[in-house]
Amino acid sequence: MDSKLVKEWMGKGLSPSRDFEFFTRRGNIVLGKLWNGNAKVEYVCEKCGNYGIKTVVMEKSKSGKKFLRPSFTCDKCGVEIKIPDLKK
Numbered sequence: 001m002d003s004k005l006v007k008e009w010m011g012k013g014l015s016p017s018r019d020f021e022f023f024t025r026r027g028n029i030v031l032g033k034l035w036n037g038n039a040k041v042e043y044v045c046e047k048c049g050n051y052g053i054k055t056v057v058m059e060k061s062k063s064g065k066k067f068l069r070p071s072f073t074c075d076k077c078g079v080e081i082k083i084p085d086l087k088k
Helices: 004-011
Strands: 020-025 029-034 039-044 051-056 071-073 080-082
Touching: 004 029, 004 039
Parallel strands: none
Antiparallel strands: 020 029, 029 039, 039 051, 071 080
């Protein structure tokens, strides 16, 4: 999947690691966040093929060192989508 989210950020002159970070980048899901902003997920639903970009909440684990895997629902069909493994 060509990420419109990444193209938008790069088009603004932002660069990875310096201005934003990725938590996961898979074939149908890209999850990243600007250093001073909320995390955004760009996805293509496996069930209905709907494309969308949503803001998701990244919660830290009890130890406070790692993020938990967020989940969200598809805007079109309502199926729950769980983010695959985050970076280690």
